[in-house]
Amino acid sequence: MAYKVKDPEFFKKRLKEADQTTEEEGASGEKEKTTPFRAKPLNISTAVDSVLTDTIKLLYEVEYAKMAEEIEKLRENAVRERFTIAVVGEFSRGKTTFLNQLFEREFLPVSNLPTTAVLTRIRHDSDEKIEVFDEKNKKNQERELSMESWEDLTVQNFGGEDFDGEVLVKIHSELLLHSNLEFIDTPGAGDLDETRAKGIGDVLLGCDGAVIVISATSPLSLSEKLFIEERLIARKLPFLLLIITKLDMIPPEERAGVVQYVVNKLKQWKLDIPVYIPYDIEWSETTYDNITGMDKVKGEFARWIANPLRMALHETWVMEKTLDIVNHVSSSLTERKLLAEERDQAKQEALISEKKQKLARAQLVWGDLRIQMQRKCTECCKLLLSQADVYAAAITERLQYEVSHANHLEKWWTEDFPYRVKIELTNMAVGINSAALSQIENDARWYRAKIKQTFQSYILYQRQAIVDKTLFGNFDPGRDIEFENLDRQRTAFKIGSAVLSISGCALFSALGFLPIAATMGVGTGAAIFSEKFFGRKIEAQREELKKEIARCVPLFIRNSMEESERRLEAVYRNMIDEAHKSEQAWLNAQQASIDNICIQKDGQNAKIQEFLAKLQWQTDTIQSLLIQEDKDESESYHE
Amino acid sequence: MVRTVSIERIKKNLKTNGFFLNCKIPIGYTAGFPILQVRNESLCILFPYLKYQTTGEIDRTLVFPVRYGILMELPTEKIIGFEDYEYREIFKNIDFNKPVGFFRHDAVKKYNREQYKTLYDELMKEYDKVINALLGNGNYSFDDERRMRELLQILIEPSLLSVYQAIDMDFYYKYLSKGDESYGI
Known part of the structure; x- marks a missing residue:
């Protein structure tokens, strides 16, 4: 019988994970620094890859391992994006x-x-x-x-x-x-x-x-x-x-x-x-x-x-996230430095205690912001549904008007009606999409501003740092909740496309390509009106068709809006999740600064100063790369 | 309790194994640095066989592509596979009679014979450690893993890396990938 290996996944784990395993097993007993695993830089250029690697190394060096791991994850996600x-x-x-x-x-x-x-x-x-x-x-x-x-x-x-x-x-x-x-x-x-x-x-x-x-x-x-x-x-x-x-x-x-x-x-x-x-x-x-x-x-x-545009999107995405993390670490290090400079033990303890309290309060504020954002999502859904009702009424009215003036009702119903529904729903999709995006943009802006406010009200030392060291000139804690570039385009089209797909189905069903009308609860075209019906008096036919329009158009729209609502919720959920990640990063950095201040040793301040300078250099490099990306992107756009 | 495994002993035993002898790997082929794998939760070791050809010039010994693979289950040392890579789809464009590089490559040129042997022995010990740890018979620390990675990256011929990658992605990314290659189709 074959011997079972102790860890079947061993060779699938990269150096970092293996390190954790051995630590858990107590093989080495001591916590050791990890070397980042470098995967294939397929979606990012060598320049960006090298900046990321340097940043990861630096963060391990300054003992912000969690932050380093986050950048590693980002990098791997960008690289491994299929x-x-x-x-x-x-x-x-x-x-x-x-x-x-x-x-x-x-x-x-x-x-x-x-x-x-x-x-x-x-x-x-x-x-x-x-x-x-x-x-x-x-x-x-x-x-x-x-x-x-x-x-x-x-x-x-x-x-x-x-x-x-x-x-x-x-x-x-x-x-x-x-x-x-x-x-x-x-x-x-x-x-x-x-x-x-x-x-x-x-x-x-x-x-x-x-x-x-x-x-x-x-x-x-x-x-x-x-x-x-x-x-x-x-x-x-x-x-x-x-x-x-x-x-x-x-x-x-x-x-x-x-x-x-x-x-x-x-x-x-x-x-x-x-x-x-x-x-x-x-x-x-x-x-x-x-x-x-x-x-x-x-x-x-x-x-x-x-395609260079695709690579640029990947790079911008990963660099913006990295920049945020570096900023969090810089902020935290600055606090460590300032706290350590306070030589009076009692005062230092008071500062640490104050900071802990502020952190606890900040966590509550974060939670509250999440709830408010969820409310905004519900409001946005309501707004869109009410807009859809207005559209439904207007479309019904227009189609009923056309019925009352059509000469060949059977032809209108079997040929023109599906096409008209498609056009109307397409227009509606565009309108609703644009309204939704505008609402989402407003809410995102609000969320970003609130988060920034929260950061500033709770990071008192950072303000000093801005003045003293100009380290945080570009500090924008809200950056995270802008949509991830990679998803921005896809997400933007998801809402309206639900409507479009329904309108496409409506057309298909009327033409007999897809027998889905029954499953949608909507009947169109000849399927529901027999030859006998079209043999009736024209006025009676018109009335019947008007009734059918009044029944099926709102039904089309309701079906499509259910899907749209689901997608809208996903967009808000993404924003909240993104902010949550940012929150975690911020809290980790703050917590690390408190933990580290407690084990501060003489002479460490000089080292912190050195790390801060290195981080600043990394920040500058990332920012210059981002500026270059923007430039390249706009050039390729104009081409 | 599983007995301690030694890679040098495995290699020695392999030379007299009946199955191996019947594989008729041509004279001149020698085992490269082995690849460790887990198959159906069993630890396996794959010995890649390749050819070196001296030219009489220092540091100009020709290195040929890995041609054969012998797969063995551990700790039983039972041979469970033999493959001639010439018949594998992925290697169809490889000319196995054409050298792919030279020995010694740049990373080891600075070492004399003794120093090279020391590094080689150290690497074999790291193999032993990881094998025994995976069989529940010892520890394999993070430092060990890092060292094994370093040694492999020094000692293995860079021209053979792509073959190692094709044979086993997991082993390659765990120990051999430097992560600075450019890829594309």
Whole structure:
């Protein structure tokens, strides 16, 4: 029988974690300094990476290990941020085949029938396996990476029952490893019920890019156009490319025509999306060598990842956070110095005691601010709901007016109405989004100001330091609660896109592409009015349609607002969490200064002074890098 | 109680192991610095085999890519795997007959034979310590880990690092990564 190893995760732990283990085990007995683990600087430049490493080392040196660990975490988060690419398209367009060919191995199941039933994430791992997660995102199975493992995970095996979980495929892949890429294979878009369509919509919100797969045998249908517009363009997915599969299934002489047709269609629809053919193919005359081959597709991925704007966002995010932490430490060190300078033992003790009391009070204020912010979230939701009611009434009125003037009611109801609803809801989404963002911005500003006020009223010594040492000229404790740059863009579009996705669904359902009207409790188009109804007198029809509009429009909006409300709450929760992190950092720094003053030794003041100078230097370096980032960002924007 | 494991003894035993002899690793190949892994909660050691070729010039001995791997379970020393990396997908573009670097590399040039041997022995002791600690037979402190990391980073040929990374990411990031490489696709 094999011997069980004492710590199975030992080699997965980096130096710092291993240190903690040995300390717990009492192997060394003494607390030792740790050396930071340096991961691959993929999303941040060497200059930023080097500044972060120096800062971490310095913080360990000044015995602010918790703060150093925080920067290490930030750095690792920035570095390890995956670039997620979703592979999307209608069913049986060859999405999974594309992925198999991309990785040059058959590891995902394919067949002529719709096959992919669940969202399948593909990540690098040297230990290849399949992990199955349930709808609560809890891992409930691990399987070997083989075709047999997929047997109960394909569409044919669900027999009408939905599996709402996800599958994570871990494969050894150089492509994924060196670029921190992650792919998501999605079920066919035309193959989804409403819940799963929404689920995929949510996944797309978290993606950096998407590969749209279309088949040469039925290139760019109207529903595909709508899918691209509603689910990808409207969600501001920054990187898109379109690939044409199954070109080998049409005669060689027609292939160039299909490609040209797709390119022209995209131009005609004003969709600026590059087109690629991922497999080498035989052409009769015109060839498309410049867009043919998997290497070209990989090249496009490489360009996405290397996009300077993306790196700049990562860098700004991590540097701003680091700057805050450094500022906290500087503030705390200054206090230590001032407290230690007080030679009278009794006075020093009184100062420490006063500081402890202030800290306790500050904690209460922090808590109170959190509650107030939660109230503001509720108020914001109420405001948006009342705005939505106003929109609902106005849209209903407009549509009823149109009904009363339409000559061909059946045509209006089956063709114009879904389109009008889409337009109205899109406008409403834009309006509500903008109102929500403005409200959020106001609340964030308020929160930031309050936190700053709290800091200033409780850090008395720091004011002196500003005057004396000009250490805190740029001290802005509220910086944390500005949205994280990385999430700013995504979050901003989440609120309105819920409305957009519903309006998209409404259109689909009316056109008969997605049978979701029943599940939404909304009936549109011919589905609810029979031929007999349209045989009635026109005035009676008008009245019926007006009633139906009055019933279904508010219902559409209510459905969409429920989702929007959930997302709005998430935005506020993020802000509160961010501030909470800042609070923890501040409290840790303050507590450390109290703890350290108690073990202050002679001659340490000079050392503190030296550390303060070093921290100032780090602050200056980070700030100069941030200024450079701002400059680069605005230059690339103007370009 | 598990008996104390010694890496030097393992290497010695390996040379007379029937399975190993049947693997027919060509003459001239020698074991590099081993990789430690945990598989199904069992501690395993992987000996990478590579070739060195002298050229008659000082510090110009050719180093060839790691070609074979022998995997062994500890403390039983049972061989549980043999692999010729030429057949692994990830190494398909590697020419195993083409040297990748020279011995001695820059980091060890400053040491004479004796000093090198001292560092090598120290590293082997660190291997022993971590193995025995993981088998519940001793301690492995933070200092040990830091030292092992330092020694490996001095002694291992930089040209072999990418192979080590490809063979075992965890071992690589724990002991070998200096964290200053630039990556991209």
